[in-house]
Amino acid sequence: MQILVLGAGAWGTALACTAAGLGRHAVTLWARDPVLSQDLQYQRRNSRYLPGVALPEDLRIANGTLQSLLEVGAAWDLVIIATPMAALRPMLQALSESTVPAVWLCKGFEAARNGHAWGLLGHEVQREVAPHALCGALSGPSFAAEVAQGKPAALVAASNHEGVRETLVNAFHSPVLRIYASDDLPGVEVGGAIKNVLAIATGLCDGLDLGANARAALITRGLSEMTRLGVALGARASTFTGLSGLGDLVLTATGDLSRNRQVGLALARGRSLDAAVAELGHVAEGVYCARTVLQRACTLGVDMPITEAVVRLLDGSLQARQVVALLMGREPRPESDRV
Numbered sequence: 001m002q003i004l005v006l007g008a009g010a011w012g013t014a015l016a017c018t019a020a021g022l023g024r025h026a027v028t029l030w031a032r033d034p035v036l037s038q039d040l041q042y043q044r045r046n047s048r049y050l051p052g053v054a055l056p057e058d059l060r061i062a063n064g065t066l067q068s069l070l071e072v073g074a075a076w077d078l079v080i081i082a083t084p085m086a087a088l089r090p091m092l093q094a095l096s097e098s099t100v101p102a103v104w105l106c107k108g109f110e111a112a113r114n115g116h117a118w119g120l121l122g123h124e125v126q127r128e129v130a131p132h133a134l135c136g137a138l139s140g141p142s143f144a145a146e147v148a149q150g151k152p153a154a155l156v157a158a159s160n161h162e163g164v165r166e167t168l169v170n171a172f173h174s175p176v177l178r179i180y181a182s183d184d185l186p187g188v189e190v191g192g193a194i195k196n197v198l199a200i201a202t203g204l205c206d207g208l209d210l211g212a213n214a215r216a217a218l219i220t221r222g223l224s225e226m227t228r229l230g231v232a233l234g235a236r237a238s239t240f241t242g243l244s245g246l247g248d249l250v251l252t253a254t255g256d257l258s259r260n261r262q263v264g265l266a267l268a269r270g271r272s273l274d275a276a277v278a279e280l281g282h283v284a285e286g287v288y289c290a291r292t293v294l295q296r297a298c299t300l301g302v303d304m305p306i307t308e309a310v311v312r313l314l315d316g317s318l319q320a321r322q323v324v325a326l327l328m329g330r331e332p333r334p335e336s337d338r339v
Contacts, residue, residue: 001025001171004062004069005080006091008036010049010144010282011105012082015172017148020059022174030062030069037061049282053148066094076100078167080138084283085110089125096130101164103136103157107192107248108285109292118299119292121189121233136164137185138172139192140243141251143258147177154178156244158188180243187235191226191245194307195252196260196286197293198222201310202253203264204320218306219253225304229293232300260286267313268320290314305330 001024005016008031020027031037040046041061044054055061062069081091081104088104095102109119120128126135136159147153157168157179165181173179182188201222205214226249227240239245252258263284266276277287290311297304309326312318318326 001077001167002075003027003078003080003171004076005029005082006066007032007082007087007105008040008046008049009082009084010046011142011147012080013040013046013050013053013055014144014148015080015082015105015138016059017053017056018150018174018177019172020056021150023058025171026060027058028060028062028069030066032066034063037063050144050148053145066091070094070098078103078171080105082106085122085285085289088122089129092126092130092133092135095133098133101134101136101161101167102130103138103159103164103168105138106285107139107189108196108289109193109296111288112292112295118295119289121186121193123185123189134161134164135159136161136168137188137192138168138179139188139248140180141247143251143255145257150176152176152178154180154243154247156180156182156188156242158182158185158244160185182239182242182244184236184239186233187230187239188244190230190233190235191240191248193285193289194222194226194229194293195245195249196284197290197307197310198226198249198286199252199258199260200264200267200284200286200290200314201306201323203258203261203266204268204313204323205264206261207265207268208320208324210324215254219249222253222306223249225302225306228302229297229300229304232302233296259284263287270320273314273316286310287314 003025005012016029019025079102085106085108104122112119140155142153157165159165169179205218259280263276294307294311309323313323
C-alpha cells in the first residue's frame with residue numbers, strides 16, 4: 001500500500017514510522033516546514049516533536065509543496081492528515097477532488113468561522129468542503145511516543161464508508177497496534193474532542209492534590225458529559241464506553257504525556273494560561289476547543305458543568321480553587337439524570 005502522511009508532528013511521525021516498520025507499505029512523510037523536512041531527511045530523526053526515535057530506513061521524506069504531491073494522487077492508496085485541527089479545512093479542500101481515502105488524526109473542534117455560531121467537528125468540516133471525498137478519522141487512546149516505540153496500543157477507524165474502514169485496518173493492524181472499525185464517526189470525534197477539555201480539569205484536580213477519589217469522580221462525571229453531548233449530536237451512547245470515549249479519556253486525563261493534562265497541572269501551580277501553553281511547545285487542543293464544546297452544549301440544551309468550569313478557568317473568570325468550590329457546590333441530583 002502507498003501511504004502519504006501529511007504533517008510531521010509527533011503523532012504523524014509516529015504513525016508513519018509504525019506503518020513503514022511493518023515492511024508491507026511504501027510510506028511517505030511530508031512536513032510543511034522545509035527546515036523540519038531537511039532535518040527529517042538528513043538526521044533521520046524528528047528532534048523537534050519526537051526526540052529519541054530513529055526514522056525507519058524505508059520511510060521516505062517528501063520535499064516540495066503539498067500540491068506537487070497531490071498531483072500524483074493516483075499513486076496513493078491512503079492519505080493520512082496529521083495536522084492540528086486548525087489546518088484540517090485547507091487539507092480537505094486540497095483533497096476535495098481526490099478519490100483516495102483520506103483520514104484525519106486531529107481531535108477537537110474547528111474554531112468558529114464563516115458565519116457559524118460555533119466551531120465544527122472534522123466530519124462537519126468535510127461535509128462543507130469535500131462532501132464527496134472518502135473520509136474518516138483514526139482515533140483512540142494513543143501517546144505518540146509509545147506508539148513510535150512499538151508499545152501495544154488499540155485505535156478506532158471511524159468512517160461512514162466501509163471501504164475506508166477496511167483500508168485503515170489493512171494499513172495499520174499489526175501485533176502491536178490493534179485497529180477496530182466503527183461507523184459512528186460523530187461519536188468517535190466527540191470523544192476525541194471532549195476528552196482534551198476534561199484532561200485539563202483532571203490535571204487541575206491532581207495539581208491541587210485533591211486525591212484519587214476526586215479524580216475518579218471527575219473522570220466518571222466527565223464521561224457522562226461527553227456522552228450527553230455526543231448523543232445530542234447524533235452519536236450512539238455505546239461508543240463512549242469504548243476506546244475513543246472512556247479509553248481515550250482515561251489515558252489523556254491520567255497520563256503525564258498528555259499535553260492537556262499538563263496545562264491543568266500548570267494552572268494549579270499558579271501559572272498563567274499563556275505560560276502553560278508556551279512551555280508545552282505543542283498544541284493542546286483542549287485549550288482551543290473548550291469554548292466551542294460549551295457553545296454546542298448550550299445550543300442543544302446539554303448540561304456540561306465540568307466543561308463550563310474549565311472555560312471559566314481558561315478565560316480567567318475563575319481561579320483554580322474556585323473551580324473546585326463551584327463544582328462541589330452544585331445541587332444534588334440523580335446520577336442517571338440526562339440533563
